[in-house]
Amino acid sequence: MNRLLQFACAAVALFAAAAPADAALNVFACEPEWASLVSELGGDKVDVFTATTGRQDPHQIQARPALIARLRKADLAVCTGAELEIGWMPVLLRQAANAKVQPGKPGFFAAAEQVQLKEIPTRLDRAEGDIHAAGNPHIQTDPRNMVLVAQALTPRLVEVDRANAEFYLQRGQDFVTKMTASIERWQAAAAPLRGQAVLTYHRSWIYLLDWLGLRSVGEIEPKPGVPPSSGYLAELLAAIPARKPRIIIYAGYEEPRAPQFVGEKSGLPAVQLPFTVGGTDEAKDVFGFYDDTIRRLVAAMKPAP
DSSP: OHHHHHHHHHHHHHHTTOOOOSSOEEEEESSHHHHHHHHHHHGGGEEEEESSOTTSOTTSOOOOHHHHHHHHTOSEEEEOOTTTTTTTHHHHHHHHOOGGGSTTSTTEEEGGGGSOOBOOOSSOOGGGOSOOTTOBOOGGGSHHHHHHHHHHHHHHHHHHOGGGHHHHHHHHHHHHHHHHHHHHHHHHHTGGGTTOEEEESSSOOHHHHHHHTOEEEEESSSBTTBOOOHHHHHHHHHHHHHHOOSEEEEETTSOSHHHHHHHHHHTOOEEEEOSSTTSSTTOOSHHHHHHHHHHHHHHHHSOOO
């Protein structure tokens, strides 16, 4: 909140004489969580296009002509960064040839640069699977990171659309206030989860687990991005009694067969979480995303009647 307030006085004074906007700011959002955040901050001043959906793996996107066309007319691109989009965003940026949204320009915003990344590898070896050199990029599963990103994205909106500076600053303050209150509510609802052990399909939940105090005791993938073999699943099932997880977590875009198989054989609930906005029917916006995540986790942890 303080960062926004400090920015407000300088921004309003600097941009007070700016000409009124003639059209909505065109924003290209790489993932649904950032599209939702931009909509919260920008309201009717922004026209947001989302390159991916909550049912897609953000690592595995094709640089389609339709995406190139959208990026070509964008005033601002908002992506996760930290190599999450390394397989497709560089191609889009090159093919779109839009100088405004190139990395290093005000029109390119990387959310991962606004937070302290976890799991930064000390050794890079592709034999270890799909490893991100910059650290784990899946920051959106912790709403506290959403606050940090919003506090940095608000002044960026002001920078690229000076005519609406006061509007963005007010929306930014309102968002942080609402999100901060929501975090307190979610943490209270999730208090029974603290200290519980879980299995995950992919190593993508570290920020969620850290926020809620959950413990990971293994992944269904033997290595990040590597599908499990029958032999590995047998080893995992044999280890489950000693590790004592309560539930299995997998994302809305992930293939459910392996986690459901492990759940059936072990007697553990296999819980599909939205992972982002649109990952489940209930996760319609950034607040619904966290609402549904907490609801599903708490329901799955309740003992059977």
